[in-house]
Amino acid sequence: MAGMEAVYMGVQIVLLVGLIFGSIYGRRLQMYWHHRLIYTVMLGELIVFLLWMGPGVLYYSGQGLITTILALHITVGSLSAISTAVLAYTFLKRRNRYDLPTLRWTRPLMIFTLFVWILAFTLGTIFYVQTYL
Numbered sequence: 001m002a003g004m005e006a007v008y009m010g011v012q013i014v015l016l017v018g019l020i021f022g023s024i025y026g027r028r029l030q031m032y033w034h035h036r037l038i039y040t041v042m043l044g045e046l047i048v049f050l051l052w053m054g055p056g057v058l059y060y061s062g063q064g065l066i067t068t069i070l071a072l073h074i075t076v077g078s079l080s081a082i083s084t085a086v087l088a089y090t091f092l093k094r095r096n097r098y099d100l101p102t103l104r105w106t107r108p109l110m111i112f113t114l115f116v117w118i119l120a121f122t123l124g125t126i127f128y129v130q131t132y133l
């Protein structure tokens with residue numbers, strides 16, 4: 001739908017701000033806000049994916065319009081979606097969520113997810129600027 005791309009771009013910016021603040025709270029061990037922000041961002045991104053980017057993949061591949069930037073975006077975005085899903089599954093499944101062995105391997109994965117998320121956002125923004133502006 002015409003004009004919707006700007007709405008989704010705006011939502012992505014809000015989600016990125018939420019992700020950055022959520023990460024800062026995590027780094028400061030303020031878990032109440034870390035969990036609330038990160039789970040909200042995860043859910044928000046899932047909704048954007050289902051409403052916009054998922055259908056976008058089908059549309060652009062059907063038209064043969066997958067540019068290098070979009071292909072890179074889809075690759076990096078999928079990587080971030082997979083690591084996000086692994087983290088969400090791990091923490092939601094465990095009763096004792098904060099045991100040290102779990103945190104030892106999830107911490108680097110959380111940092112990795114933050115970086116690939118920012119990279120996916122950057123590539124998505126380049127695609128948005130190239131395509132819509």
Ligand code: HEM
Binds near residue numbers: 080121
């Ligand atoms: C952390 C994960 C992701 C972030 C932060 C992100 C961010 C963005 C941004 C900022 C845009 C441009 C604005 C917009 O059109 O909404 C975009 C577009 C797009 N993204 Fe993602 N994205 C992510 C994951 C994915 C994944 C996993 C896929 C596909 C498997 C994907 C496919 C697309 C497509 C096809 C578009 C173009 C949509 C269109 O304009 O019709 N993205 N993304």
